[in-house]
Amino acid sequence: MNHWLLKSEPDTFSFDDLKKRPKKTEPWNGVRNYQVRNMMRDDMKPGDLGLFYHSSCEVPGVAGVVRLVSSAKPDVTQFDPKSEYYDKGSKKDEPRWLLVDVAWEADLKNFVTLDQLRAEPRLAELLILRRGNRLSITPMSKHDFDLICQMGGMKLG
DNA sequence: GCCAACGTTGGC
DNA sequence: GCCAACGTTGGC
Numbered sequence: 001m002n003h004w005l006l007k008s009e010p011d012t013f014s015f016d017d018l019k020k021r022p023k024k025t026e027p028w029n030g031v032r033n034y035q036v037r038n039m040m041r042d043d044m045k046p047g048d049l050g051l052f053y054h055s056s057c058e059v060p061g062v063a064g065v066v067r068l069v070s071s072a073k074p075d076v077t078q079f080d081p082k083s084e085y086y087d088k089g090s091k092k093d094e095p096r097w098l099l100v101d102v103a104w105e106a107d108l109k110n111f112v113t114l115d116q117l118r119a120e121p122r123l124a125e126l127l128i129l130r131r132g133n134r135l136s137i138t139p140m141s142k143h144d145f146d147l148i149c150q151m152g153g154m155k156l157g
Numbered sequence: 158g159c160c161a162a163c164g165t166t167g168g169c
Numbered sequence: 170g171c172c173a174a175c176g177t178t179g180g181c
Contacts, residue, residue, distance in 0.1 A: 007178095007179090009179095033164080034164090035164090055178085055179060055180085056178080056179055056180080060179080060180070114180080131161085131162075132161075132162040132163055133162090133163090133178095133179095134162070134163060134164085134177080134178050134179075135178095136178090
């Protein structure tokens, strides 16, 4: 099983928004980066766990735990001229952009701030802390995933 | 709003 | 295929 960190701007879609969805699931649409698309296509599998990270906000950090509940499939927003994610170069029989469905998995007792992540020497390998990292989804080790869940006091069950 | 660190685009 | 210009991301 693989582990992932998924960034979202909470003003657009937050961890609480995910929990408010009727089935607590959401298509992770709007990815328009080839590296991330290829990761979704090749490496992201149903059952994988992820951390839901809030970016571009007052206090960036990890808000909760999610699970992937689909494999990669076409992101329909690429075909919608009214969508901000519309891509006129993408053909229906050859979709350029993919998404995966994510579902709420667990809450954290405490939001884990970016400052806390940076202050933890055992997270030196975490990609999001590296300079210049800009991908909206990044892989992470089970070690780092478990440690961050522990820092946040993940509520089990 | 600034700006570093990318990724993408397009002229050649 | 090179690379300058441009666009985007995201912390600060």
